[in-house]
Amino acid sequence: MKDFINKLYRNHSFIYKGLLFICTTFLIVYLFPKSGKFKYNFEKGKPWQSENLYAPFDFAIRKSDDEITKEKADLNNNSILYFNIERAVVDDVRKNYIIAFEEVFSDSIPNTQLKKISNVGETIISELYTYGILADNYKFSDEKTIALLDGRTEIKRTVFSNLVEQDEIAVVINEILKTNNLTNYKTEFVSLFFDLIEPNLTFDKSFTDKVLQEEINKISYARGSIEKETLIVSKGEVVEGDKFQILQSLKSEYESQVWSKANYNWVIAAYTLLVALALLMLLLFLRKYRVSVFENNTKVTFIFFNILLMVFLTTLIIDYNSKYIYVVPICILPLVFKAFFDARLGLFAHVITVLLLGFVVPNSYEYMFLQIIAGIVTILTISELYKRANLFISVGQITLIYIIAYFAFFIIHEGTVETIEWNVFGLFALSGLATLFVQPLIYVYEKLFGLVSDVSLLELSDTNSKLLKELSNTAPGTFHHSLNVANLAEASANEIGANAMLVRVGALYHDVGKMKNPTYFTENQSTGINPHDELSSKESARIITNHVIEGIEIAKKNNLPDRVIDFIRTHHGTSVVYYFYMQEKKNFEDVDKADFSYPGPKPFSKETAILMMCDSIEAASKSLKEPTSTKIDAFVENIINKQIEDGQFLNANITFKEIQAIKKVLKLKLANIYHLRIEYPE
Structure with missing residues (x-):
């Protein structure tokens, strides 16, 4: 029994995902309208693509909505x-x-x-x-x-x-x-x-x-009937006029017969399989390409919740009046996912959601085409969501794409613009306005799920914030060092396509732990007195390494997001306080390296790896005497190569090519800092 409980505990994350997957699947199926699906797809004004269709049973030809409306008006x-x-x-x-x-x-x-x-x-x-x-x-x-x-x-x-x-x-x-x-x-x-x-x-x-x-009430909703085995439409025949109305009647009759008591369980099971398959593809995508997201149950819950929310809103509108289907701002989904994760995940989840909605919306092909194109435009146009102008421009482009695509579909179906329903364009405009609600929605999600968006990072990057003000007053040297590191890290992140805003914020806060004992760090020693002279090497090393733990405590006390705290945890990895380690080795032969090492963990993302490089380079650059471009190049190479040899970047998804690009940026930046001229070959 104990082993079973331990096994459950070890696999609790996987079990949670399984339960989340099952619950979301059943909730989506529950929200679906209770009707079967006609096995043929057809559109007015387009050729019949399937084989010759004969009536499978006797059925009445239903009058069109226009006919019923005219009779009522008469x-x-x-x-x-x-x-x-x-x-x-x-x-x-x-x-x-x-x-x-x-x-x-x-x-x-x-x-x-x-x-x-x-x-x-x-x-x-x-x-x-x-x-x-x-x-x-x-x-x-x-x-x-x-x-x-x-x-x-x-x-x-x-x-x-x-x-x-x-x-x-x-x-x-x-x-x-x-x-x-x-x-x-x-x-x-x-x-x-x-x-x-x-x-x-x-x-x-x-x-x-x-x-x-x-x-x-005496109005008949049918006009005539079709007998079983009667040819309804031939392959290649254009579906229009009476043919279209007969097919619509067959579709309605077919769906009502399929969703009978006898077939109810089979239809539910089929829907469940298809929805489960779509959600499974999303989970597999996360597991293969977004491992950090897949391993975080909160993030997986957040993704599934948003998909379920969009299905709920859409089915709600369909139950009320399917004419207003385009009012639902589906493009909020890729916007939200891009704000918290990345564009690729946002587009993949958007496509999965649109495929699920294809089961329930009228004119499913037209709907899916419009929504997928709009989702792609959303991903391509929104770059920096925290800039308000970008959001308004993107929403305008999304609305324009909706209008153009709908206009083209209407011409294909009707062959004329005379009967176009201009009020649908108003629905697209309403959808665009609703999409602007994404900004307050992101704020709500940050509070509910503990996530961090670029908008929050922009707020945290303000050097007038309470914590950074305290750092600048308590440890001015450290604050200046953090600003320099932030500039180097941001430039490096831009060079390799990493999250520049995230790494800049991480750099600004990475050394907040030094506020506890600021004078024990050289950048804050202005009197010429070094307090380490009165301590043993082991005690000095412990004070130095403790600034990581103390930084985490300060960050949590000030409610910094976990993504920012990760930079405090990892900016030294498991490296050694080399100066005091060598001092100890002079006095003792048997020295435990662990006493002089940082607690870790090692950097586990491109951004945290960038910070480790830039922090080491900026701090050590203060010791350069009479720097030249040759010295700076060798200096950068030595420090970063030493980190690679120590295995500090083994857990980070950063390539050697990207590290070389970062080295190039750091060399150029240091050369600019020390105002060096470029050395031309003789």
Whole structure:
């Protein structure tokens, strides 16, 4: 049991990666839409590339979205508007009219004329209430069909223009009076009917909507059917018009049949295998080409988390409305990975993610082409993410590539630009704006996963930071030495294509441990008194080597990132404090070399190896007397060759060719520092 536990402990990193791999695979499959995949790929306006296709079963031809939308619009335009009529209103108006008429018109009018006036009043009421008077003003078409309801019983149909609005009452009265030559009584009639006439029609919106919805529900989503074994499309035939719609119908029917209860587990298993295969390729890439990333579980978790996040966001948009698929800023992925790792890893992970999304997005080939091209442009255009202008320029280029590629695909599919959907370009612009969110996202990731980006390195390189200020005040000589080393290291890193920003920051902080005992280091001794004179060689060596351990403690206390602390750990590797070691050997024959050696480890990257070379060269260069270019060349060669002989660079992925390039840079820089002229051959 104990051996089993020990074995688990030894392999805990591998076990964690396995669990992470399994969990991510199942989560991605869970996020996928629950439908099968049609086994043929086809695009509108392009030839059918597969063999002749015969109907595998009977299926209905589905109407296109445009057809369904048109039918709904026609129903809406031709729908009937229902108004409730209150019949009692007319009876009340007639009764009140008889009473009001006697009050308005005097007895002095002859009976014959009075009878005529009374009859005209009755005519006005009949005309106004032939169909009814509206209780409110409505913005409906004059030709719209109207149904009048008494309770829920339809009693009459007409058009909207026959209904009387309240501001039309005076017009109706005036026209009838003109017809009967009674315009001189207009004032009396208007006054009479002003308080008398009441509206009797109210719009029944709920009933109207209910009837319309019932009609919409009756719409058939199919038009005709295809029988089994019927030839659908021949090889080489252009897919367009009805052919395209029939294929779309077959695809929908096929996917719904594949994703049945009987086949559910098989389809899930197939999706799981494909997703697992894609993620496995990513892990194998990390193991072969990015070993440092593969061995760091936090970094592997970070990569898998970002891939899962992009799949989640995309499936979320697809579930809502697949038309907005291009709003998801997929190009954030290579930007983030390039900020924390490198361009090659960023592009590889981006391609894997796009391949996974190809399972779920509509027009998968078009989508994958656009996203992969955009990812390549992202990697090629973003160089220094901490420079804000670079990010804006890159986002502009990405958006432009999206627009150009989409435009080309649309022409291929439709053969014209007349029906192009310009709103899609707006979606690309929104995606570009969302990509700018990468800056705050990088900051969040730094805090959550303990990673370091170039933006953070730029902040750390500020010599006015608290820790570097303290170093310059406590150990000014060491601070000056660190600045010189930073300049040498940055130039060397640029020469071989290493991370110049990282190595510069590492150089600035590599000797912070000397703040504990600054006067024990020669660069800080300004009085001519050497405190080592009162110590044994072993004690002096221990103080010198301890500045590495003390530097790590100070760095952790000041929350410096691990990538920077690595420079403090490795800048002396396992080298020997040679001066005190030789002093001890003069007095004792049997001397343990370990007592005079730095604790290590040896440099394990190009950047840490560069720092070791530059630190040794800069420190030792102070002892050069009457330097010439020949002396400097020999000096640089001797120091770096000694480090190579001691095996200090065995763990670093740096080549002899790169070391030679660094030597060349250091020789040139030292020659410039000492203002040497170039020696021309005789």
